[in-house]
Amino acid sequence: MxxxxxxxxxxxxxxxxxxxxxxxxxxxxxxxxxSYQYSINEMLVSDDNTVPGGTKADFSIDTVKKVDQSHYKNQFIRGSYHIVDETSDLSQHLRNEGYSYSRQSNRIINGGGSEVWGVTEQVTNKGKLVWQRIYLPKGTFVSLEMLDLIMGHEIFHSILNNAGLFDVEEITGTNQRVKIHEYYTSRWEEKYIKFRGWEKLKLDMTSFNTEVITFESFDIFKPKIQPIFNNYLKSTLK
Missing domain, CATH: 1.10.287 (Helix Hairpins)
Incomplete structure (x- = not known):
């Protein structure tokens, strides 16, 4: 835009x-x-749970398209994929928010200095979604399995955004951020890894955000997100 x-x-x-x-x-x-607004979802890196292994993945948009067609066909709509191996591959909005690309780790660095596996950027107009972009840095291609998992994570963000259920966060008593999207993406990731038989790869996963259940502000979203979550599980666990 x-x-x-x-x-x-x-x-x-x-x-x-x-x-x-x-x-x-x-x-x-x-x-x-x-009149256009931008917002961001991201999957933070936690190397504590990640070990080398898995199937080799070529860093290319063709690899992304193959994964999309194999496991997520027709799920990502009103959007485009962007592979990233330099800061200029990011939108001006992301760069303005402090996002950059690290040549050392081959990952995206967010405005707070944390590494992220993937970023979904949404463009809205008067509260309605116009367009989305999923950014996948070169480090995401550490294995085909890791790429697959991260794409699934970001695509679920995009599905919720398409439904007008944009992410909401709260701050816990210990100053931790908990987000309604991540509460569900983490549960999808757990089930997806088990279904694919990837437990031994110890793939990086999102925090479970279990504190979500303690905030009444999230209660209005749960009955709206749950059926979408169920449908996404059904479509990807096959």
Whole structure:
């Protein structure tokens, strides 16, 4: 969406006959751009649970497409995949939020300095989803199994976003963040790993966010997310 508005504005500047027209178009573009909001979901890295192993995965968009077609066909809609091996592969919004790419770890670094396996960026307009992008850094391709798991995690974020059930978080008494999306993605990951027989690989998993059950603010979302979660399990555990 950023590129769309940038291209529109530049085209207007080069084609305008007077400064007044340029000024007017600039105002319209700024108004349109400002009506769009960006938000982010991410899967943090925890190397305590990760060991080398698994099937070799080539770093390419073709690998991503093959995994998508094999296990997640038609699940990721209104969006695109982006593979990342340099900071410029990230959107301007992510870079503005402090996200970058580390050549040392081959992972994305978030604004707080933590490494992440994958990022889902959403663009909304007046509360409605317009577009999504799933960013997969080169380090995600450490194995085909790890890539598969992370894609499934991010795709579930995208499904909830498509349903208008955007992530909500609370802070615990010990200053830990708990998120409703992660409560469900972690449970999907556990079942998916067992179904695929990948327990011995000790793949990195999301925190279970068990504190979610202690916050009444999450209660309104549970009955809406649970049937979506059940359908996602049914579609991926086969």
């Amino acid at each position: 950023e590129n769309f508005f940038t291209g529109m504005y530049r085209g207007a500047v080069f084609g305008a006959a007077t400064a007044g027209i340029v000024s007017g178009i600039s105002w319209v573009v700024n108004k349109l751009s400002n």
